[in-house]
Amino acid sequence: MNYLAGLAVEVTRLDFHADKEIDKLACEGWNMRTLGYKGPAQPSPGLGDALNAGYLYLDVKCLGCNTRQTVALNVVRRPKTTPIHELERYMRCRDCSEVRG
Numbered sequence: 037m038n039y040l041a042g043l044a045v046e047v048t049r050l051d052f053h054a055d056k057e058i059d060k061l062a063c064e065g066w067n068m069r070t071l072g073y074k075g076p077a078q079p080s081p082g083l084g085d086a087l088n089a090g091y092l093y094l095d096v097k098c099l100g101c102n103t104r105q106t107v108a109l110n111v112v113r114r115p116k117t118t119p120i121h122e123l124e125r126y127m128r129c130r131d132c133s134e135v136r137g
Contacts, residue, residue, distance in 0.1 A: 055088065056088055056089060056090075059081065059085040059086070059088045059089035060089035060090065062081040062085060062089070063081050063085065063086050063089045063091050066080050066081055066120070077120075077121035077124065078119075078121050079119065079121070080119045080120040080121040080122075081119070081120060082116060082117050082118060082119055082120070083109060083112060083114060083115070083116050083117070083118045083119075083120060083123070084116030084117060086109055086120060087109055087110060087116070091109065092108060092109055092110060093106045093107065093108055093109060094106070094107045094109055094120065094123070096123075096124075096127040097127075098127065098128050098129040098132055099124075099127075099128065099132075100128055100129070100131075100132035100135070101129060101131065101132055103129045105129065107127065114126075
């Protein structure tokens with residue numbers, strides 16, 4: 037019985053590492069496609085996938101004034117299933133947010 041419990045723990049650990057690696061590859065592919073090749077932002081990995089892969093910050097540019105900022109992904113108030121490209125419409129600097137409402 038103890039052997040089966042240890043086996044279950046090992047399988048769970050391998051599954052966790054596989055999920056983390058898959059999420060990391062998805063984020064790296066998305067980064068390469070959008071930044072390296074200036075390709076489309078859609079589809080993109082989810083917010084939870086990016087966090088699971090170890091990406092804690094997102095570099096964003098305000099569409100109104102081109103100001104660049106870094107946003108901590110763990111404080112974004114959206115469901116973890118939200119695709120990263122959908123965050124774009126919410127990313128504005130404080131000045132542009134006050135002007136545009």
